[in-house]
Amino acid sequence: MPWNIESDRPVYLQIVEHIMNDIFSGRIKTGEQLKSVRDLATEAAVNPNTMQKALQELERIGLVYSRRTSGRYVTEDAELVKKLKEEKTLEQLKIFLERMENIGISKQDLIRILESK
Amino acid sequence: MDELLRIENLSKKYGSKTALDRLDLTVGRGHIVGLLGPNGSGKTTLIKLIAGLLTASEGKILVNGNTVGVESKKVISYLPDTTYLNMNQTVDEVIKLFKTFYADFDENRAKNMLAAIGIETKTRLKTMSKGTKEKVQLILVMSRRADLYILDEPIAGVDPATRDYVLNIILSNYDPNASIIISTHLISDIEKILDQVVFIKNGKIERFGNVDDIREKEGKSIDALFREVFKC
Structure with a gap:
């Protein structure tokens, strides 16, 4: 899915929704590893700090978790x-x-x- | 040290005209900061002061804790709004020049980026289109391992596709220990890659903050806010 980020509302919220939709639809599977912050930011053409904030928000919700050394994964729950x-x-x-x-x-x-x- | 750039009470006067008026600004590491303001607001003056091309009338600028001079210039990679390269040289010759001048210049990084967009390094600059020249120059500037990158109007003269590529170069070279200051008035094209913005108006800082916080608070894009703040 193309990212289609709009500029008139917080970008991190749009990223959160985008990744959520990918998980809901199965485009990203449960337990699957996410790309790195840098790669995701480049792909979405957004600031890496904004991408980081979005991933932290997904972690807070519980949809995503991070393993100390190997990056972030979609929940298996x-x-x-x-x-x-x-x-x-x-x-x-x-x-x-x-x-x-x-x-x-x-x-x-x-x-x-x-x-x- | 988290604080990369610190500006205190900075003023610059050209004769009786005040270009910058007691300006304060602090930039940390790992940010892409948009320096936004209409023509004549003081953007380029501020950039030239940080880069050490002008001297302040008053106040101070610290880069990595050092005042502007030899030490600050070592860690600043600056893209001016006009070209300064010798158009008779080939890309290879310019690369050699950068290697001699800057200890932090990463030749491989530059060559990989040039190859990725199919720029032949044996080509002379004068035979290239304006957009290609701008790309070459940006690649050279972004190929230094600097702490502070200052890009003065990096997307002004290029077509939308090239603009996307320029943004991609900036993002793919993002380094959490460095910061990038981008001056522009083409805000809508660039605002998604920024995380902080500075609005500069009549030589003073009108606004400084995190872009998503501003969007949340104002309910509009940075571009729309800019048009409102700087309405003629």
């Missing part, structure tokens, strides 16, 4: 990934439902439309 993925889904659904409501489409309408297609 599939349950955690599933839980975070569900949280993300709900978050996105909420936004979507609000938008639909705004144009006068109720949850029932949506279910009907989804099932008929």
Whole structure:
């Protein structure tokens, strides 16, 4: 996936979302080693300190952990990934439902439309 | 030592005109700092003072704890906004020159970067396009193992693809013990590789801070903020 970083909101948050999406979708597998900060920063064309901050944030969430000498890895905890993925889904659904409501489409309408297609 | 550059109460006057007005600034190691300001704000004056090409009217500049002079020049790699190379020379000859001048020049690093973009080192500079010359010059400057890199308008005259390549050179040479100061007014192209910015206005520092903190606080890009602060 190309990085598509925008300049109008914190870059580190966008990196966190990007890597999260890669993990949720399986583009990066659980237990897989991440590239180095330098390589990731060059690939995303962002400042290495910003990349570092994003990885630290992912560590704080628990999606990523570091081994003292060999770099950073994606968690092996599939349950955690599933839980975070569900949280993300709900978050996105909420936004979507609000938008639909705004144009006068109720949850029932949506279910009907989804099932008929 | 974490503090790489310390500027205190720095003023520079040209006759009765004040270019820099009692400016304070401290830069640590491992940062890419954008020095942003409109034309005539004092960017180039500040850079030339740090590089030791001008002398201050007042105040002091410390690089690695040393005042500007022989010691500071050893650890500063400076890319001026105009070319200073002899256009009749080949890239090989310029590399030789850099090796003689700078003990920290890494010839292999330069040759690898030149080869990566297909620049033939037997070519004379005058036969190259403006963009290629700028790339060669940037590669030479970034091939020193310096503590402080100062790049004055490194992307001013190049096309968008070359601009991306220039940013890539800067990022791939990133060293956590060194810092890079980049002066530019093409902010939107460069702001993602910065982690700190200095806004300079009428010879004074208008803002200094971490770029993501600014984005978070202002809810807009550095480019948009710049346009607001420097609105004519």
